[in-house]
Amino acid sequence: MxxxxxxxxxxxxxxxxxxxxxxxxxxxxxxxxxxxxxxxxxxxxxxxxxxxxxxxxxxxxxxxxxxxxxxxxxxxxxxxxxxxxxxxxxxxxxxxxEAKDFPITPKEHGTEFLMDNRHLWLRSRKQHAIMKIRNEIIRATYEFFNDNGFVKVDPPILTGSAPEGTSELFATKYFDEDAYLSQSGQLYMEAAAMALGKVFSFGPTFRAEKSKTRRHLIEFWMIEPEMAFMEHAESLKVQEQYVAHLVQSVLKNCQLELERLERDTTKLEKIKAPFPRITYDDAIKWLNDNGFDDIKWGEDFGAPHETAIAESYEMPVFIINYPIGIKPFYMQPHPDRDDVVLCADMIAPEGYGEIIGGSERIYDYDLMKQRIQEHNLDESAYAWYLELSKYGAVPHSGFGLGLERTVAWISGAEHVRESIPFPRLLNRLYP
Structure with missing residues (x-):
């Protein structure tokens, strides 16, 4: 048999x-x-x-x-x-x-009950479908980067500094030193790119951000490519080709799962490169002209702003050239302006928010040192990173894609907590 x-x-x-x-x-x-x-x-x-x-x-x-x-x-x-x-x-x-009294019966259950029973909820048809789509996105990620000459590199999870220069970190003791759970592997990936050319990482990241929105997790997975000898405009092309590849791979290989989730695939079928681009300046003007008087130039976008902009497009949209004051220290200044940097956020359609953040990186030693000082960062903790701009510096760019937001968008999940097997949320560490 x-x-x-x-x-x-x-x-x-x-x-x-x-x-x-x-x-x-x-x-x-x-x-x-x-x-x-x-x-x-x-x-x-x-x-x-x-x-x-x-x-x-x-x-x-x-x-x-x-x-x-x-x-x-x-x-x-x-x-x-x-x-x-x-x-x-x-x-x-x-x-x-023989199973007796299985708690999740074929009827409606509250969210908190389902989250308390996440270890069993995963067995349901809907959650099974989302996990299969997540798996396809992971498979397609490796396929895309392997086919395009990237080398996978694994950055450390325990770090001695904050790549983004923020306080939203989980601190721990590393024997007699202070250490943090990684919020990004980017700085290490830049070092790897100087050795291997085009690299990508795929691993867990942690943000001690006290947010309860449907877009946020405390622990999530990031795909972070870095590319030597690549300027910002070239990086945008890689990003849109990568995301389009993910969507088309899910459409091809997860038809049953998309049907089970009742996903409107006509919207996904339109996701093909190139993607539209809008400057931060134009985005602010558009928002102000369309009833969003609460945001001014120099401020970062909130979820309602990103959603409104995204609804004007049928595909993901790049918002490029943000103000220098709201972006991390390592971003390359715009060649024609001193108030914005060469960066972009990719906003997903249908209200799923930012799924990619990327930029060209500073590679001038003196400017990098100046930025570190301006952000009041511990220069000794970044000494190794500074040396990347000291020994054979080259133009280079990179980006980070949040896996769970991407899974939520492509699968049509209502909340990002359904796009990871065991979500870590504010006030939830069980199961």
Whole structure:
């Protein structure tokens, strides 16, 4: 007897196979029982016909409880009514473990209850679909950067300084020294780019930001490429090609998941490079002309501002050339202006906010030293970083993409907490 997964069923049409699965739901109609099975690779309906299996096996099928684990044998059959395309005609059931009183029943539950039971909520169809889309985005990320000559480099999670120069850090003791959980691997990736040309990292980052919005997490994952001999305009092209690749890969490889989430794929199908660009100056003017009198030049955008701008476009939009005063110390000044820097934020459509922040980096030693001093940073902690502009400095650019916001946008999830397996939120460290 061939043991297969649900995802492999198409290859075994007409054959009798064995599945290891859990019962996600069931219903019966007279002398037929319908079992909704899942095995991690997918979901399928198994049909148990009393006249074909006998009284004992049919009684077993009818008694199965939600999340009971079992081995099921049966014949794989095409089913045009199913979005999956196949069903299993059951000939045998072997119960492994009977689950009793599974807390997440097929009805509406409150958010806090579901978050308290996140370890079980992951089993639901919707959460399963979001995790599969997350996995596809990760796969496509490696594909894009590997195909374009990047080398993956892993920066440290424990650092001795703050790349963004902020106080939103988780501090800890590193033996007799102060250390912080990384809020970005960027500075280390710049060092790696000076050695390997084009690099990217993919790892966890931490922000001690006391925010409760649907866009924020305390712990999240970042993809951070850095590219030597690359100016800002060239970096924007890489960013839009990368994001377009992610979207098209999900459309191609996650059709069932997008359908399960009832995602409007017509909006995703439009996501192709190049993306529109708008300057910070023009964005401020547009906002002021459209009823947003609360923001003035020199201030950073809030969620309502980003959403309003994004709604004017059908694709992600770059907002470029922010004021120097609201951006980190390492960004290259604009060649024709001393009040803005060569940077961009990519704002996702449909109200999902910033998914990428990037810039050209300063590579002039004296200017970098001046910026560090102006931001009141500990120069000794950044001594190694300063040396990057001392020994063979070159123009270079990079960016960071937040994985969870990107997953939320592409999957259409209402809240970013659904786009990571076990979210860390303000006042939530369980489970």
């Amino acid at each position: 061939k043991k297969i997964t649900i995802a492999e069923m198409a290859k075994y049409n007409g054959q009798t196979v064995k599945l290891g699965a859990w019962v996600s739901n069931k219903r019966s109609s007279g002398k037929i029982a319908f079992l909704q099975l899942r095995d991690g690779s997918g979901f399928v309906q198994a049909v148990v016909v009393k006249a074909e299996v006998g009284d004992e096996l049919f009684a077993t099928a009818k008694s199965l409880t939600q999340e009971t684990s079992l081995y099921v044998t049966g014949e794989v059959k095409e089913d045009e009514r199913s979005s999956f395309g196949y069903e299993l005609a059951v000939t045998g059931i072997e119960v492994i473990h």
